[in-house]
Amino acid sequence: MIRTVYLASNPCFQKLLAVSLYWVVPIKRRLHDLRPFLTARLLAGCGGGCSGESGNAGDHVPEVGYMVRVSIGQDSHRFDFENSEKKLILGGVCLEGTPLKGNSDADVVLHALTNAVSGITGVNILGAAADKMCLEEGITDSSAYLQEALKYLTGSICHVSFSIECSQPKLAPHIPRMKKKIAELLGISETNIGITATTGEGLTDFGKGLGIQCFCILTVSD
Numbered sequence: 001m002i003r004t005v006y007l008a009s010n011p012c013f014q015k016l017l018a019v020s021l022y023w024v025v026p027i028k029r030r031l032h033d034l035r036p037f038l039t040a041r042l043l044a045g046c047g048g049g050c051s052g053e054s055g056n057a058g059d060h061v062p063e064v065g066y067m068v069r070v071s072i073g074q075d076s077h078r079f080d081f082e083n084s085e086k087k088l089i090l091g092g093v094c095l096e097g098t099p100l101k102g103n104s105d106a107d108v109v110l111h112a113l114t115n116a117v118s119g120i121t122g123v124n125i126l127g128a129a130a131d132k133m134c135l136e137e138g139i140t141d142s143s144a145y146l147q148e149a150l151k152y153l154t155g156s157i158c159h160v161s162f163s164i165e166c167s168q169p170k171l172a173p174h175i176p177r178m179k180k181k182i183a184e185l186l187g188i189s190e191t192n193i194g195i196t197a198t199t200g201e202g203l204t205d206f207g208k209g210l211g212i213q214c215f216c217i218l219t220v221s222d
Contacts, residue, residue, distance in 0.1 A: 042061035071119030075111035078211035091178030107142035
């Protein structure tokens with residue numbers, strides 16, 4: 001009895017008992033208890049640059065329980081080697097190099113982003129809506145298509161990531177300018193934008209120099 005009382009009052013034994021009891025609690029219950037904490041930690045990453053309703057980066061921090069939605073957008077265009085007047089536009093930035101073929105400026109980066117926004121809203125812009133703007137209204141600036149898509153977006157953009165595949169031009173020197181332009185268009189911090197580029201080891205037509213492909217992953221919180 002004395003030994004039992006001693007153990008029960010011993011701080012080390014109490015800690016050991018607490019740890020033991022914790023691990024015998026069903027895993028499902030523990031995960032349920034941790035869910036608010038994990039959700040808060042996940043959404044905390046939006047605090048440094050989410051675009052809130054006011055449009056100012058960093059002024060909106062999602063609360064626990066908010067839904068996080070993720071979508072993917074893709075676009076690709078072949079090079080227009082016969083056009084000597086058109087400019088190469090990527091991410092809203094004019095670059096030196098062979099232009100991309102298309103009725104608009106054929107900005108595959110902004111097109112991929114526009115498609116990603118449509119993946120969240122369910123309202124497709126690239127297609128009939130963009131064709132009307134381009135062919136009937138003469139709007140060839142892809143940032144206008146993006147702004148049209150954003151009209152239907154509710155919630156706050158937390159992060160956007162791009163993966164671009166091409167052999168030319170070399171994009172690394174231009175990534176900072178592209179991030180700055182995209183940040184301005186979305187109203188978020190540049191730190192919440194990621195852009196990577198690859199040649200894909202020349203395994204696809206894009207890596208062989210026939211065009212450019214871009215994938216975009218968009219994260220939005222309600």
